[in-house]
Amino acid sequence: MPPRAVSDHGVIAPHDPTPDPSKVAGQAGASAAPAPESAEVAASASARVSAPDPDADAPGAAARGEAVLSLEAVGAGYDERLALHGVSFAARPGDRIAVLGPNGGGKTTLFRVILGELSARTGRVDRSGDVAVVPQTERSRLDFPVSALDVVLMGTIAGRAWWRGPRRADREAGREALAAVGLEDRASTTFGALSGGQRQRVMVARALVRRARVLLLDEPYRGLDTRSAARLDELIVELAGRGHALLIATHDVSQARAWDQVLCLNGGQVAFGPPATTLTPQVLAATYGGELLRVGPDGELAVVAEHHCG
Amino acid sequence: MLEPFTLPFVQQGLREILLLSVGAGVLGTWIVLRGLAFYAHGVAAATFPGLVLAAGLGFAGPLGALGVALLFAAAVGRLAARGERGDHSTLTAMVLVGALALGVVLASDVFPLATTVNSLLFGSLLVIADRDLVIAAVTSVVVLGASLALGTRWLAVGFDREGSRALGVGAGVPDAVLLVLVALVAVSTLTAVGSLLAAAIMVIPAATTRPWVQRMGRWQVATVLLTALEGVAALWLSARTNAPPGATLAVLAGAAFALSVLARAVAHRRRDRTSRGASLDLSQSPAGAVARG
Numbered sequence: 001m002p003p004r005a006v007s008d009h010g011v012i013a014p015h016d017p018t019p020d021p022s023k024v025a026g027q028a029g030a031s032a033a034p035a036p037e038s039a040e041v042a043a044s045a046s047a048r049v050s051a052p053d054p055d056a057d058a059p060g061a062a063a064r065g066e067a068v069l070s071l072e073a074v075g076a077g078y079d080e081r082l083a084l085h086g087v088s089f090a091a092r093p094g095d096r097i098a099v100l101g102p103n104g105g106g107k108t109t110l111f112r113v114i115l116g117e118l119s120a121r122t123g124r125v126d127r128s129g130d131v132a133v134v135p136q137t138e139r140s141r142l143d144f145p146v147s148a149l150d151v152v153l154m155g156t157i158a159g160r161a162w163w164r165g166p167r168r169a170d171r172e173a174g175r176e177a178l179a180a181v182g183l184e185d186r187a188s189t190t191f192g193a194l195s196g197g198q199r200q201r202v203m204v205a206r207a208l209v210r211r212a213r214v215l216l217l218d219e220p221y222r223g224l225d226t227r228s229a230a231r232l233d234e235l236i237v238e239l240a241g242r243g244h245a246l247l248i249a250t251h252d253v254s255q256a257r258a259w260d261q262v263l264c265l266n267g268g269q270v271a272f273g274p275p276a277t278t279l280t281p282q283v284l285a286a287t288y289g290g291e292l293l294r295v296g297p298d299g300e301l302a303v304v305a306e307h308h309c310g
Numbered sequence: 311m312l313e314p315f316t317l318p319f320v321q322q323g324l325r326e327i328l329l330l331s332v333g334a335g336v337l338g339t340w341i342v343l344r345g346l347a348f349y350a351h352g353v354a355a356a357t358f359p360g361l362v363l364a365a366g367l368g369f370a371g372p373l374g375a376l377g378v379a380l381l382f383a384a385a386v387g388r389l390a391a392r393g394e395r396g397d398h399s400t401l402t403a404m405v406l407v408g409a410l411a412l413g414v415v416l417a418s419d420v421f422p423l424a425t426t427v428n429s430l431l432f433g434s435l436l437v438i439a440d441r442d443l444v445i446a447a448v449t450s451v452v453v454l455g456a457s458l459a460l461g462t463r464w465l466a467v468g469f470d471r472e473g474s475r476a477l478g479v480g481a482g483v484p485d486a487v488l489l490v491l492v493a494l495v496a497v498s499t500l501t502a503v504g505s506l507l508a509a510a511i512m513v514i515p516a517a518t519t520r521p522w523v524q525r526m527g528r529w530q531v532a533t534v535l536l537t538a539l540e541g542v543a544a545l546w547l548s549a550r551t552n553a554p555p556g557a558t559l560a561v562l563a564g565a566a567f568a569l570s571v572l573a574r575a576v577a578h579r580r581r582d583r584t585s586r587g588a589s590l591d592l593s594q595s596p597a598g599a600v601a602r603g
Contacts, residue, residue, distance in 0.1 A: 115476050117475060117476065132476070132477070133473065133476040135470060135472060135473040135476070139470050139472065139473065140469055140470040140473065141468065141469050141470065144343070144465070144468065144469050145343075145520075145523060145524050145525050145526050145529055146465065146469065146525075146526070147525065150465070150525075150526075151469065153462070154462070154465070154466040154469065154473075154474065154477060154479070155477055157462055157463060157466055157477065157478075157479045158477055158478030158479055162459065162460070162463075162483075162484075163459040164459075165458065165459075165461070165462055166462065190524045203473075206473075206477070210477070
């Protein structure tokens with residue numbers, strides 16, 4: 001009970017233990033009529049969020065076991081004001097959790113709290129395994145004289161005494177991590193000479209080499225071309241299949257629909273649950289506020305693209 | 311041709327430059343990689359009043375220089391720790407100018423040292439004492455050891471600071487050690503190139519070799535070799551022509567750097583030309599479909 005109860009904190013989502021998948025599927029079409037009414041209709045018809053049986057939603061979820069990360073009523077901030085409040089959710093092995101929200105919505109703050117860089121002012125964070133972050137590759141230096149393996153080995157530094165360089169075992173672990181992301185043949189390529197998608201995967205390998213069970217991906221699709229994005233999709237499925245819990249910060253709502261859970265943040269937690277039942281027009285409106293557009297013949301909701309960093 | 315190297319004072323200079331080139335070359339790569347070139351220049355220049363004070367009051371010059379250099383390192387380190395990134399350069403420039411002015415005033419008005427100012431500012435590679443050799447050797451050993459122990463951390467923090475913090479790699483102590491090491495190497499190069507030309511041996515060789523190597527280890531070896539080569543050539547030239555050795559070394563290093571940049575530009579242009587030919591070929595194939603996303 002405790003890990004699932006957290007989705008009850010979803011502010012908007014009404015509680016209904018029996019979501020109806022057929023109605024959910026019609027949600028986008030239902031919002032074709034003028035905006036406000038249709039949003040309510042769609043919400044009342046299909047937005048029965050929270051606490052569905054995990055088995056119904058993601059096959060094999062029951063076998064995935066205990067949560068590797070759980071947050072309860074977490075609040076955090078940099079000054080007197082809380083940048084983030086009321087965050088409660090749990091991640092189990094194999095969960096792919098989309099973290100949606102506008103810039104300044106608290107995604108970065110949440111990641112820093114989960115990493116332990118920022119302590120939670122309220123609530124509780126329980127980690128039962130190492131957490132690693134995959135930062136945006138544009139923050140790293142492409143002009144550095146380092147190979148892909150050198151970058152991966154940066155993930156092993158914290159586990160060593162300060163005077164030690166990488167040992168043989170570290171190098172082997174580094175090569176394994178590169179193999180896990182399909183880059184075993186690029187170990188000695190200079191990092192800056194790799195493509196954007198390959199650099200992204202090197203950063204994933206750097207997180208994997210720490211044997212982290214929870215991976216935080218910070219806007220991993222930003223700047224990737226279609227092929228690299230498809231390759232990243234596959235990698236995310238593979239990683240989840242190997243039992244990692246993934247939190248993926250993204251702006252792409254349609255992408256979030258393909259994953260297991262979605263966490264909507266806008267200063268606080270707006271909703272958490274399976275995307276099919278969670279991503280209602282109401283929730284999206286509360287998450288993104290004025291940054292929402294209605295596009296296409298079916299009046300589908302779209303998030304206005306943001307070009308600045310959060 | 312090689313007869314200058316039979317002179318004992320040239321041989322002494324040769325030993326000094328070879329010992330220095332290890333520490334200065336290895337640390338130079340870190341200085342260039344971590345963007346500390348101006349700091350390196352500043353810390354070396356700031357030692358000038360320390361040298362003047364030491365000469366005037368009659369205590370060991372390197373001691374006075376090291377004291378001022380460590381003060382300077384501590385100030386910059388505190389600024390960096392407070393997270394005020396970016397505009398250290400203004401403050402560094404002000405301290406640099408202030409230190410030079412203070413040194414000149416001390417040398418001309420407080421102590422009768424006007425004649426030695428020249429060698430304090432530009433070095434005296436042909437007047438090397440055994441004490442200088444010891445300092446150079448110790449400095450090189452310390453730099454080598456620190457680079458082996460802390461190199462991966464210096465690299466990780468420079469590569470992506472926030473990511474490193476998330477990986478549990480703290481920047482504080484390793485970066486403070488780096489700043490202190492730069493101060494130490496600056497002090498050890500003073501007798502060779504003086505307060506004002508330290509960059510010629512600490513920064514320029516590493517910047518010269520940088521475009522040609524893509525790995526840290528190879529870059530360090532190449533930089534040590536180049537530093538030694540430039541030092542030996544400068545000694546020979548200055549012994550032959552009676553030019554001041556520090557300035558000769560700086561001119562040689564600058565010329566090598568210009569050559570390196572030029573050669574790199576030529577190589578790039580040649581590569582661009584070949585790759586442009588290749589991409590023209592590509593554009594004629596029906597590859598447009600890839601861009602649908």
